[in-house]
Amino acid sequence: MTSTVTHLPRTACGKRSLLCRIRDALQLRRQRLQLTRLSDAQLRDIGLTRAEAGAEARRRAWDAPNHWQW
16 A cells, blocks of 8 residues: 655744644554554564554554654
8 A cells, every 4th residue: 555645834933734733643543554454474574573563553643753743
């Protein structure tokens, strides 16, 4: 499954718009769910166990990495 990432412009104050943040949260959710669809061999290739992939998939959309700018 492929998807095209489009970047929406930042607001004049330099902060990300609400629309951008919602779009990013939804994209993160889709990516996390895709982890659960990977085979055990594919998970091994990226260095994850089935349990780790499941734990990541259960995280909330607003629980994003610290380096993300919300």
